[in-house]
Amino acid sequence: MRSLVIGLDGDDTLWRNEEHFAVSQEMFRSLLLPYVESDYDLDGRLAANEKANLELFGYGVKGFTLSMVETAIEVTGGRITAAEIQKLLDRGKEMLATPVELLPGVAEAVSTLSERYPLILVTKGDLFNQEQKLARSGLGDLFWRIEIVSEKDPATYRRILRRDSIDPGDFVMVGNSVRSDVLPVLAIGARAVHVPAELTWVHEHAQHNGDVPTLGSLSELPAWLAENG
């Protein structure tokens, strides 16, 4: 029997993430609502700036915080006060300091998986913040490899597998984002398992063709692998 290597995504696959951004956006809306017409699309403006800034900032909380400040200045025509901008900075810091909350069943699932397969964490975002989250998660020692990457595209997955001479046919990637955890993995001839999250960042939205195995929770993964591995 071939030995499988399992890749696991971090944000919104192992631990809650997107809902912390949702809380920030709610706060951002409340702060700016007095400055704009009631039907102004604050979320849309912030999302557009975030996307435009990705090529300079990459992913993560620090870039998101800078985008919030920039958008706040823009939509208020510079009328936002320094005290209000400080609130956005404080929220960014609060996000970075937030304790890691594992999703239901994750601790047991990762522990079980680690006894059967070499596990690679493949996670995207700020290096420093992702390392902190992993440390706070208590799961660090269960992983064989930690890969914190700036983008999850086919080239990234190819590089990760090549580095440890892993055949794509022996690799299964598991995560909540079709765009980052499923499509680029299929593109290099490896397999992917989709575990949808309650909330997924709009930038990660994508469709797969329906043939991708989809689980309701990471708890189902050990049994699925035993059957389909």
Added chain:
Amino acid sequence: MRSLVIGLDGDDTLWRNEEHFAVSQEMFRSLLLPYVESDYDLDGRLAANEKANLELFGYGVKGFTLSMVETAIEVTGGRITAAEIQKLLDRGKEMLATPVELLPGVAEAVSTLSERYPLILVTKGDLFNQEQKLARSGLGDLFWRIEIVSEKDPATYRRILRRDSIDPGDFVMVGNSVRSDVLPVLAIGARAVHVPAELTWVHEHAQHNGDVPTLGSLSELPAWLAENG
């Protein structure tokens, strides 16, 4: 003969970095001078906030930009305008978009070294920005390994060497920072070569005991290794 592996630092060893921060600090001072007493230590206040924020932000331009904004709000008692804060954001973006300028002799030195030794880039900071700088440097293909790390301490160097089964006795790290490129490397029983930069960030200031080989420029490294390797 044993085969050496050479580690090279990025910022201020291969390419100019600290002087871009110096330009930002100059701009920060000019912007805030009208708000403070003429003898107020703006640099000191910014450096203190940067240091306090390191445990949340880690190293890099995005965290520096957030610290500039926060310090500006603090030292003006909230009187700074949104338009002035936008200038700080714009400067942060400008830093992230700055073309990479290699230090004198670096292109030739790294090319020569790459023909003789496996080279590892060991650089600290924002993953995304460091990858961009490496890509812009044109040196990417000359490195055997790229290690972008959040902190350069003994544990980090130990992990890098262990990952590729490199004996510390076969590793020579070369960089401008005594604190990051020399002391932790000596601590794990490997060797270090110090190539001082014109400007080094105050946070990186440290002393070594004078026994560390020190070169005037990276151009001298190939000859030094040939003699002392």
